[in-house]
Each structure stands twice: as C-alpha cells, then as structure tokens.
Amino acid sequence: MLENRKWVIIGIFCLVGLTYLARLFYLQVLDDTYSLGASKNSIKRVVEIPYRGQIYDRNNQLIVYNTPVYDLYVTPKQVRIPDTSAFCRMMNISVSDFDSIMGLAKNYSPVKPSLFLRQLSKEDFARIQDALVDYRGFEPVISSMRTYPAHTLSNALGYVSEISKKQLDSQDILYYRQGDYIGHNGLEEQYEEQLRGRRGVKFMMQNVHGVNKGSWKNGAYDTLAVAGQNLITGIDVDVQKYADSLMQNKVGAVLAVEPATGEILVSVSAPTYDPNLLSSRFFSKNYRALLRNPYKPLINRPVMSSYRPGSTFKLIQALIAQQQGSLLPTTVYGHAGSPMRCHCRGGNNLRGAVQNSCNPYFYYVFRKFLYFNGEHNTFKASAIGLKQWHDMAEKFGIGSKLGVDLPSEKKGNLPTPEYYDKAYGGTLRWKFSNVYSLSIGEGELLISPLKLVNLAATIANRGWFITPHYIKGFGKAGAGLPAEYLERHETGIDYKYYLPVIDGMRGAVAHGTVTPLANIAGIDLCGKTGTSQNNKFGHKFDHSIFIGFAPMNNPKIAVAVFVENAGWGGKAAASVAALVAERYLKRKTEAKKLEEQVMASNYMPPISGLPVSKKPAPVSPKKDTTQHKPAPVPKPLMTDTKAKPVVAAVLRGN
Incomplete structure (x- = not known):
C-alpha cells in the first residue's frame, strides 16, 4: 500500500x-510574444511616409511635385547641448524660439520624439549634418515639400500643412499622428485619400545608445510605403497663367470649362x-499675412463667392418662358409701361432683346x-408662377450645390414662394410688383461664377450639362474618374428654344452690348x-x-468672368473672356490692342480708410441709371448665400 503511494x-x-x-518549450521556441515584448527596448519602429501624388494639367505639364526635405525631431530626455547660443546660431533660430519649441516637446512627451524644425532644405541640412553629431537627442527624418513650378492655381489646389488637433481627434480610422501633413482646401483636401498614398513601417535594431544596428529579423515584419496616385486635371496651365495675367490689378474670377465633358x-481667383x-x-x-x-x-471666388447675376440671368428667363409657352421667338415688347428704362430702343423680338x-x-x-397659370387672384398667381419659375430654373443648377470636386462650394440663393412668405410675414402678402427685380437677375438672386460658367456650357450643349470638375483621372486621363x-x-428645355437665344448671344458680341474689340x-x-x-462705392x-x-x-x-467694381459688363469682363477663349482655341493671342x-486696366477697389477718389473710374458707356422706387438694393456680400428681400431696386441692363 505504501509502495503504491510512493x-x-x-x-x-x-x-x-x-x-x-x-x-517552457512553448514560450522559448514556439511563442515569440515575450521575445517581442522584451525587444521593445531595443527595437525601433520607424514609420515611412510615402511620397504624395503629383498633380498634372491636361497636357501632362507638372503643376505640383515633391521636393525632398528634412524634418528634425527631438527627444527632450536625451538632449545634451553644451552651448545653447551656439546651437541656436547654427539652426538659425532665436533662443526664445528654442525654449518655446523645447517646452512644447516636453509637454508632448519627454521620452518620445517630436518635431523640432520642419522642412530643412538639402543645403541647410548639409550645413548642420556634421555638427549634429555633437548634440544628442536630435534626429533627422527625410520628408518632402510640395513645390509649384507653375506658380498658379493656388486657390483651387489648396495646400498641405500639419494636421490640426481637431482633425486628429475626429478621425474615424486612426491613420494620422501628431505632426503629420494633410491636405487643406482645394484639390489637396478633396483627393487627400488618393494623393497621400499608404505609409510603411520598418523595425530597426538599436543599442542602448540609440545607434541603429540594422533591420530586425531581416525585415520580416516590415511593410513598404506606397506612393500616392498622381492626379491628372483638366486644367490647361498655359491658358491658366495667361488668364492670371489678365486679372492683374483686378478682383474677381475667371472660369472656363469644356462643354462636352465638364x-x-x-x-x-483674383487677386491670387x-x-x-x-x-x-x-x-x-x-498664412497670417494672406489672412490680413x-x-x-x-x-476661392469661383466657387465661394456669390453675386447677383445681373442680365446674364435673362438667358434662363428666355429659355424657361419659351418652354412654358408664354414666349415666342417672334414676341415683341416695347418699353411703354415698364418701370425699367433701357439703353436700347424698344420693339425687340427675342433675338434682339438678348442682343x-x-x-x-x-x-x-x-x-x-408668373401670370400664365390662369389664376385671377394676383397674389395666388404670383406664388404659383414663382414656384414653376423656381423649379424650371433650378434644373440649370441654380440655387443648389452643383457638386464640383472642391470642399468649399456655396449654393447661392434661388428664392421660392416660401422665401417671400417668410419675408413678408405670410401668404398672399406679396405679388409680382414685389419681386420683378428677379426678371433681370437682381433682387434676392445670388449665383457663383461656377454656376454661370455651367449655364454657358449648358447653352453651348443646347440643353444639358455635365457637372464641372477639375479631375480628369488618376495616373492617366479617364482612370478612376468618379461616376x-x-x-x-438635362434641363428639360427643348433643343429648338436654345437656337434664338444663341443667335441673340452671337449678336451681342458681333454688334450688341459687347465692346467691338472683343469680337x-x-x-x-x-x-x-x-x-x-x-452699392458699396456707388453705381x-x-x-x-x-x-x-x-x-x-x-x-x-465656355467661359464666365466676374470683375468686381468694373462697371459695364461688355467692357472689362467681356474683354477678358474673349482673350481667354482666343488663347485656348488659337494657342496664341492676335487681339493685341x-x-x-486689359493689361493696363486697374479696377482694384479702395482699401478701407482710403478716399474713394483714389480708385480709377471704370468706363461705362452703356450703363442705365434708371430707378424704380422706393428703396435701393442692400449691397451684396461677396460670400453671401442668403439674400434679404428686396422690394425695389436700381435696375439696369448690359
């Protein structure tokens, strides 16, 4: 018994x-969990930032590329600087800047590296490279900087800068770290995911002094960085730079699109x-200087600014009225009984009225x-007619965002009956006499240059448009283009109704409201x-x-031009548009006079505090100064997307 127990x-x-x-065999031979944990003190995780995708124009000219630079990181606990003043002179910074940067680095983490100096050029880094050996705790990391050889398109491109704390905290999927670069505004932000690429990671062995001893496990756990995709745009950079030169000493916008493709x-956007x-x-x-x-x-005025469209809106009035059946190309109206005066003689048909x-x-x-619906109550007729007017005009992309591939598009304002009900304190309190300034694109209408160039493209296509966009493809034209x-x-306007309007538009340039040189x-x-x-500076x-x-x-x-404070539309804006169209179609400029x-024109408005007289007066040979009472229009704010109701306005053509 005892023997069995034994x-x-x-x-x-x-x-x-x-x-x-x-x-023990499992832990030491089969499982490397503890090996990895023990190696943390001797293995350094190095994140490799990929090269950001480059940006090209439609003819494969480079607009944006990457220049190699160096970012200098500091680990505060490791820093040993025998002479701070000498170090600051070498880095070309002040002692107070040094103290501020080091304070931020210590607050972030005494033992983790954080950014000390960003974007040192190859020449600057070569100057300090040997001396850095004497200063522990500083480590250079190769990076890249966006470079713009064409020196143009700044507002549409956006820029790349350090990610903000708000953006860091709002990430759905953790990707960015403090100090990372990210696209802001413009195409850099819109196509951030495609342009940024995919980062890689390398694991490096290091000794107790932080000296690299080669790749850990021969790179078995490393991942390669993948460069961002190159963005091909529809921009013609040669014409773009020419348009920039035409808008010197002017405030406004120039947009041109290819009608068939958008x-x-x-x-x-001027000034740029x-x-x-x-x-x-x-x-x-x-950035602070530009902000001030x-x-x-x-x-970015082409998509962010809102203006009253003025007489350009008459094109939509002509098209939707024909489709409704209330207007024929042969319809003739005189000036009698109208509260609006005009620079032309009465008795025009539709073609002549546009011209x-x-x-x-x-x-x-x-x-x-508005009164074509047959309703005898003028208040109800106005509301019913305005609703139909709104719905038909909206199909031209007015009053809503078109969907251009920029993050900052404004929708503008296309008033509805509900808008006026609210403005006038209830239904049946307004009628045609309260809203007729809409007839010539004034009043509560607010439209961006983007919407108007889209209108020009729609008429060029005789009834349809493709949403204007900057992208032409990724890597090559057509590749990855969003659906x-x-x-x-489609606008819902029959093809035949565009023909008399186009005839009138040609007549406007050939022998109408446009300055003869622009023909x-x-x-x-x-x-x-x-x-x-x-009304800011007077009419x-x-x-x-x-x-x-x-x-x-x-x-x-198709082209749209806004020149702020320049007066008559047939002079300043039409001249710029004609020259841009000529340069694109002919690849040269023959209209030298x-x-x-245009190059000699200066329409810069006076800066606040300077007398208005210092602003050169624009030439306005065809301006109409007729009023209908009782009140002037409130001045439009450049970036307004809401307009206050206007009972009466100063109205004129061109």
Whole structure:
C-alpha cells in the first residue's frame, strides 16, 4: 500500500515537471510574444511616409511635385547641448524660439520624439549634418515639400500643412499622428485619400545608445510605403497663367470649362498668391499675412463667392418662358409701361432683346410667366408662377450645390414662394410688383461664377450639362474618374428654344452690348453681358459680368468672368473672356490692342480708410441709371448665400 503511494507521488512530480518543461518549450521556441515584448527596448519602429501624388494639367505639364526635405525631431530626455547660443546660431533660430519649441516637446512627451524644425532644405541640412553629431537627442527624418513650378492655381489646389488637433481627434480610422501633413482646401483636401498614398513601417535594431544596428529579423515584419496616385486635371496651365495675367490689378474670377465633358480648363481667383508661400517652413507667417490682406486672396471666388447675376440671368428667363409657352421667338415688347428704362430702343423680338439686353423686354417676359397659370387672384398667381419659375430654373443648377470636386462650394440663393412668405410675414402678402427685380437677375438672386460658367456650357450643349470638375483621372486621363462626372443632366428645355437665344448671344458680341474689340476674328464668340449691382462705392462701381462660349457651332470652351467694381459688363469682363477663349482655341493671342487695354486696366477697389477718389473710374458707356422706387438694393456680400428681400431696386441692363 505504501509502495503504491510512493509511485503515485513520484508520478505527480513527474507530471508537474513535464508540464513545466512543455510550457517552457512553448514560450522559448514556439511563442515569440515575450521575445517581442522584451525587444521593445531595443527595437525601433520607424514609420515611412510615402511620397504624395503629383498633380498634372491636361497636357501632362507638372503643376505640383515633391521636393525632398528634412524634418528634425527631438527627444527632450536625451538632449545634451553644451552651448545653447551656439546651437541656436547654427539652426538659425532665436533662443526664445528654442525654449518655446523645447517646452512644447516636453509637454508632448519627454521620452518620445517630436518635431523640432520642419522642412530643412538639402543645403541647410548639409550645413548642420556634421555638427549634429555633437548634440544628442536630435534626429533627422527625410520628408518632402510640395513645390509649384507653375506658380498658379493656388486657390483651387489648396495646400498641405500639419494636421490640426481637431482633425486628429475626429478621425474615424486612426491613420494620422501628431505632426503629420494633410491636405487643406482645394484639390489637396478633396483627393487627400488618393494623393497621400499608404505609409510603411520598418523595425530597426538599436543599442542602448540609440545607434541603429540594422533591420530586425531581416525585415520580416516590415511593410513598404506606397506612393500616392498622381492626379491628372483638366486644367490647361498655359491658358491658366495667361488668364492670371489678365486679372492683374483686378478682383474677381475667371472660369472656363469644356462643354462636352465638364472639365474645368481655367480657374482664376483674383487677386491670387504664389502657392509656394504656403509650402515652406514659414507657412504660419505667410498664412497670417494672406489672412490680413484686405483683398482676401485666400477666398476661392469661383466657387465661394456669390453675386447677383445681373442680365446674364435673362438667358434662363428666355429659355424657361419659351418652354412654358408664354414666349415666342417672334414676341415683341416695347418699353411703354415698364418701370425699367433701357439703353436700347424698344420693339425687340427675342433675338434682339438678348442682343441688346433689353430690360423692359424681360420685365414683361417674367410678368407673363408668373401670370400664365390662369389664376385671377394676383397674389395666388404670383406664388404659383414663382414656384414653376423656381423649379424650371433650378434644373440649370441654380440655387443648389452643383457638386464640383472642391470642399468649399456655396449654393447661392434661388428664392421660392416660401422665401417671400417668410419675408413678408405670410401668404398672399406679396405679388409680382414685389419681386420683378428677379426678371433681370437682381433682387434676392445670388449665383457663383461656377454656376454661370455651367449655364454657358449648358447653352453651348443646347440643353444639358455635365457637372464641372477639375479631375480628369488618376495616373492617366479617364482612370478612376468618379461616376458623377460622366452623368448628363438635362434641363428639360427643348433643343429648338436654345437656337434664338444663341443667335441673340452671337449678336451681342458681333454688334450688341459687347465692346467691338472683343469680337475677335476666327473664334465666333457667343455671349451675354451683365452688370451686377453693388452699392458699396456707388453705381459706377458695379460688378462687370460676362458669360459665353466659342465657337458658335460645336463649342470647345465656355467661359464666365466676374470683375468686381468694373462697371459695364461688355467692357472689362467681356474683354477678358474673349482673350481667354482666343488663347485656348488659337494657342496664341492676335487681339493685341484688346490685350493691351486689359493689361493696363486697374479696377482694384479702395482699401478701407482710403478716399474713394483714389480708385480709377471704370468706363461705362452703356450703363442705365434708371430707378424704380422706393428703396435701393442692400449691397451684396461677396460670400453671401442668403439674400434679404428686396422690394425695389436700381435696375439696369448690359
């Protein structure tokens, strides 16, 4: 009995021993969890940032590329600096800057590396490289900086800068770390995911002094960085730079699109700035200077600014009234009985009214449209008619976001009956006499240059448009193009109704409201002028507008131009548009006299505090100064998306 107990006890001890041996074998041979944990102090995880995708124009000219630079990181606990003053002189920073940077680094973590100096050029790094050996705790990391060889398109491109704390905290999927770069505004933000690529990770062995001893486990756990995709845009950079030059000493916007595809060819926001200013270690200083600039160069006017469209909106009035049946191409209206005066003679048909931008004509067109529903109560008729007017105009992309591939598009304002019900304190309290300023694109209408260039493209296509967009593809034209930029949007207006309107637009350029020099031979430009009200400096400083396309048949380019404070639409804006169209179609400029006039024009508004007299007065030979009472229009804010109700306004054509 005792002998049996002895063997049982021995068996138990043997079993326990075998269990320990098996567990020890598993931990030391099969499982590397503890090995990895023990290696943390000797293995350094190095994140490899991929090269950001480059950006090209439609002709494969480089717009944005990456320049190699060095970021200098510091680990505060390891820092040993025998002479701070000498170190600061070498780094070309002040002692106070050094103290501030080190304070931020210590607050972040005494033992983790954080950014000390960003974007040192190869020359700057070569100058300090040997001396850095004497200063422990500093480590250079190769990086890249966005470079803009064309020095243009700054507002549309956006910029790349350090990620903000708010963006870090709001990440759905953790990807970015403190100090990482991210696209802000423009195409850099819109296509951030494609441009940024995919980062890689390397595990490096290091000794107790932090000296690298090679790759850990021969790179078995390393992942390679994948460069971002190159973005091909529809921009024609040569025409873009030419349009920039035409908008010197002017405030406004120039947009051009290819009607058949919706690709944006030119996108100018004036005044602009060199995008390289926001792509350097002096980003904060340069950004603050641009932010303080009274002419607001950081605003991307083509998509963010809202203006009254003025007489350019008469084109929509003509189209929807024909479709409704309340207007025929042969319909003639005179000036009698209209509260709006005009620079042209009365008795125009539709073609003549578009050609001469006749205010009374479109006053009567709009009135008949609103009362065409047969309702005898004028209040109800106005509400019913305005609802139909809104729904038909909305199909041209007015009053809502078009969906351009930029993150900052504003929708503008296309008033509804509900809008006026609220403004006038209830239904049946307003009628046509309260809203007739809409007939010539004034009042509560607010439209961006993007919407108007889309209108020009829609008329060029005789009834449809593709949403304007900057992207042409990733890597090559057509590759990865989002489906929404292939879809045709129909306006619901029959093809035949566009023909008399286009005839009138051609007549406006050939012998109508456009300055004769802008009728450039060989491009067959069709267009419509507009003068948008702006009471800030008085009527002679109204905004100059032009939209059009060329050539008349099989159009290749549609263009919209806004020149703030430049007066008559047929002069400043039409001249810029004609020169842009000529340069795109002919690849050269033959209208030298017109070009000389445009280059010499200065329409910069006076800065607050300076007398208005210092602003050169624009030439407005065809401006109409007629009023209908009782009150002036409130001045439009450049970036307004809401308009206050206007009972009466100063109205004019062009």
